[in-house]
Amino acid sequence: MTESKKGKSPKERKNLSLKTRTIVLTEAGYRCAVPTCRGILALDMHHIWEVSEGGGNDPSNLIALCPTCHALYHRGTISQESIYTYKAMLVALSHAFDFQTIDRLLFLSLCPQDYLVLSGDGVLQFDRLIASSLATVELKANNNWQIVTYTVNISEKGKQLIEAWKQGNREIIASTLSTISSE
Ligand SMILES: [Zn+2]
Known part of the structure; x- marks a missing residue:
């Protein structure tokens, strides 16, 4: 995890409305979106398309990750493609x-x-x-x-x-x- 990304997230989190957080957390069943994890503690809101690259605060651009998986993503252990897939899966499954x-x-x-x-x-x-x-x-x-x-x-x-x-x-x-x- 780089310091800049680590330092940025609390500010991003503050900007998210309760409604947005609730939508994203409900979609994930109040668990980490990584299927091998499904942790329930201290879920972060991760921007799928990074804010620095123009990604917004819409629920469609956010996914719930536990701190461990969030760190694994920033280290490159969890790929961007996997995050896209977990999001697509949550959207589809939460509707079904x-x-x-x-x-x-x-x-x-x-x-x-x-x-x-x-x-x-x-x-x-x-x-x-x-x-x-x-x-x-x-x-x-x-x-x-x-x-x-x-x-x-x-x-x-x-x-x-x-x-x-x-x-x-x-x-x-x-x-x-x-x-x-x-x-
Ligand atoms: Zn996790």
């Missing part, structure tokens, strides 16, 4: 789903196969992902129908979406989301 649903998909992507065994009520938490073919549900076991459980897994399509998000592949994200919205 609420962020609890998106974080459940991220959670599922970390679970081993058949790890998550749920009651019928539990399955309801994944209903939007299942309806969108991003997750699958199977009847797991029953004891003469007294105990009914289900396993919920991320689908191939869900894996593809999460991988594309993490890798910053906008083409795959766009094609996957277009099949969701057409269903």
Whole structure:
């Protein structure tokens, strides 16, 4: 991180209205926009198109980053292309789903196969992902129908979406989301 960029951000932050911050934070589910992070603490407003290059304070030019990811971006560890992709993903996903649903998909992507065994009520938490073919549900076991459980897994399509998000592949994200919205 360079000193000039580090020193500039508090001033930029002051210039942002509460409304703008709320829009950007809501879009990100009040978490860091980097899908491998999703940190919740002390989120910064990062200008995607830098202010020094003419970028404005419109929510479309802002993304929520935790201090660690913000520093990684300024060090070049997180690329500009990745930031564009995370923003595009947040905009698309926040229109298609609420962020609890998106974080459940991220959670599922970390679970081993058949790890998550749920009651019928539990399955309801994944209903939007299942309806969108991003997750699958199977009847797991029953004891003469007294105990009914289900396993919920991320689908191939869900894996593809999460991988594309993490890798910053906008083409795959766009094609996957277009099949969701057409269903
Ligand atoms: Zn982060």
